[in-house]
Amino acid sequence: MLLEQLKDIVGPKGWTTDPGDIQSRLTDWRGMVRGTTPIVISPVSAAEVSALVRACADAGVAIVPQGGNTGMCAGAVPDASGTQIILSLARMNAIRAVDANNFSMEVEAGCILEKIQNAAIAVDRYFALSLSAEGSCQIGGNLSTNAGGINVVRYGTARAQVLGLEAVLADGSIVSSMRSLRKDTAGYDLKQLFIGSEGTLGIITAATLKLYPQPGPISTALVAINSAGDAVRLLSFLRAEFADAIEAFELVSEYVFGLVVKHIPDTEMPLEDTAPWYVLMDVAIGGNEERLEAVLIRAAEADLLSDAVIAKNSTESEQLWHMRHAIAEAERAERKAQKHDISVPVSRLEEFLQRGEALLADLVPDAQLVAFGHVGDGNLHYNVALPEGSEDGTLVTTAIYDLVDELGGSFSAEHGIGSLKREYLPKYRSEGEIALMRTLKRALDPKNILNPGKVI
Numbered sequence: 433m434l435l436e437q438l439k440d441i442v443g444p445k446g447w448t449t450d451p452g453d454i455q456s457r458l459t460d461w462r463g464m465v466r467g468t469t470p471i472v473i474s475p476v477s478a479a480e481v482s483a484l485v486r487a488c489a490d491a492g493v494a495i496v497p498q499g500g501n502t503g504m505c506a507g508a509v510p511d512a513s514g515t516q517i518i519l520s521l522a523r524m525n526a527i528r529a530v531d532a533n534n535f536s537m538e539v540e541a542g543c544i545l546e547k548i549q550n551a552a553i554a555v556d557r558y559f560a561l562s563l564s565a566e567g568s569c570q571i572g573g574n575l576s577t578n579a580g581g582i583n584v585v586r587y588g589t590a591r592a593q594v595l596g597l598e599a600v601l602a603d604g605s606i607v608s609s610m611r612s613l614r615k616d617t618a619g620y621d622l623k624q625l626f627i628g629s630e631g632t633l634g635i636i637t638a639a640t641l642k643l644y645p646q647p648g649p650i651s652t653a654l655v656a657i658n659s660a661g662d663a664v665r666l667l668s669f670l671r672a673e674f675a676d677a678i679e680a681f682e683l684v685s686e687y688v689f690g691l692v693v694k695h696i697p698d699t700e701m702p703l704e705d706t707a708p709w710y711v712l713m714d715v716a717i718g719g720n721e722e723r724l725e726a727v728l729i730r731a732a733e734a735d736l737l738s739d740a741v742i743a744k745n746s747t748e749s750e751q752l753w754h755m756r757h758a759i760a761e762a763e764r765a766e767r768k769a770q771k772h773d774i775s776v777p778v779s780r781l782e783e784f785l786q787r788g789e790a791l792l793a794d795l796v797p798d799a800q801l802v803a804f805g806h807v808g809d810g811n812l813h814y815n816v817a818l819p820e821g822s823e824d825g826t827l828v829t830t831a832i833y834d835l836v837d838e839l840g841g842s843f844s845a846e847h848g849i850g851s852l853k854r855e856y857l858p859k860y861r862s863e864g865e866i867a868l869m870r871t872l873k874r875a876l877d878p879k880n881i882l883n884p885g886k887v888i
């Protein structure tokens with residue numbers, strides 16, 4: 433009965449129950465969780481989303497919003513009950529309007545991130561969110577997870593790129609704050625409720641995004657360093673030189689780049705000697721590579737780096753970034769490490785790494801650290817590959833999260849909570865925060881039909 437109602441709302445092109453079509457939607461990108469669903473439903477408008485949610489609310493049936501399904505915490509995957517409906521935003525993929533003079537763009541939630549970046553470039557503007565999954569993740573998913581990526585050091589997370597939002601609530605009503613204003617203090621900032629809430633408070637159907645001027649020619653450098661602490665000191669050194677022109681500042685361990693070379697065709701390290709750590713950086717200094725070289729030489733004289741290569745052209749830059757963007761795929765191909773998407777204040781990163789090393793040596797001496805991340809904003813993917821045969825990594829994960837917490841950090845920096853990290857939320861957020869989160873969830877979704885079992 434409900435399924436027929438849902439099919440009627442979206443018409444014949446808007447649903448599938450074909451197991452072949454549905455397969456890839458039932459498991460997350462890393463294959464950690466597998467669920468099941470009776471139907472994948474794909475509306476084309478906020479009005480259709482509204483009608484679908486209303487029908488599901490009346491029937492008391494849960495909805496799992498799904499974007500590009502590239503999430504790292506299994507948030508877009510239904511549970512194993514076979515009752516939860518997947519609502520895919522894939523067909524809501526229009527760019528509604530671009531306002532170059534207002535530096536803003538209106539898009540539907542199912543727009544692929546790369547399409548948005550290119551639409552900005554087409555009017556000589558810049559959309560600042562960038563991550564390795566940009567060819568397949570959707571802006572709705574990016575906003576729902578408050579995604580980070582490689583440019584946060586300069587532009588902030590997904591949350592900071594939003595001027596307005598449209599969302600469908602659990603009772604089917606549509607709430608639109610699709611304004612394109614930089615200043616607006618009229619009441620509560622409702623859009624921020626939905627950003628980072630992983631589909632548990634509402635379904636995002638559209639957004640007004642903030643655009644920037646083009647940053648100009650980008651210079652890319654790969655730098656070899658002896659310790660992760662040097663990365664932090666190098667960042668301070670470079671900021672004194674380049675102020676906020678640092679567009680990206682990524683840390684990658686020698687082992688991790690080794691995984692990329694091993695698993696990803698046509699990749700090789702451009703530096704002759706190896707080093708324990710590398711920083712891959714982009715700076716927007718008008719293409720003045722002589723200046724970059726001079727600054728890096730001074731950094732070397734100050735013992736902040738041991739070697740460096742500056743990309744001579746965009747092809748070389750792309751090759752370097754290809755190595756970085758392939759990390760998640762290389763890591764998945766090797767074996768599933770225990771993921772820890774943590775952040776600490778940048779100034780405490782060295783202490784975190786030193787104490788983390790001691791902690792792993794004590795708990796699991798045979799484990800392999802798989803560390804990389806967005807060190808410019810204090811976010812490290814501090815992943816641990818446990819020795820073959822190790823059953824349970826909970827002890828290791830808890831010890832790492834405790835350390836992060838002690839240092840004033842977060843156990844969940846940019847990937848969200850989903851279903852995989854849910855058990856940890858009450859431990860690392862105060863009672864008051866958890867109580868308010870529950871109050872919000874109950875108020876906005878009293879029947880618990882929006883992505884139940886995720887986040888809280």
Ligand code: FAD
Pocket residue numbers: 461496497498499500501502503504506507508509521541562563564565568569570571572573574575576577578579580581582630631632634635636637760761846847850883886
């Ligand atoms: P999905 O995976 O489909 O969904 C994610 C969550 O959002 C789910 O809870 C889902 O229910 C909800 N959701 C999706 N769409 C909507 C909507 N319209 N309304 C309400 N809820 C919705 N993340 C980073 O932050 N930084 C990175 O650098 C980064 N790099 C990545 C690299 C790779 C190779 C991969 C595979 C993933 C990476 N991710 C990264 C993780 C992932 O969070 C992002 O890819 C992206 O933000 C998820 O978008 P998506 O459309 O795939 O969302």
Ligand code: MLT
Pocket residue numbers: 504564759760805813
């Ligand atoms: C990245 O920084 O590459 C992503 O967050 C993906 C990952 O952590 O594997």
Ligand code: ZN
Pocket residue numbers: 581805806813846
């Ligand atoms: Zn990341």
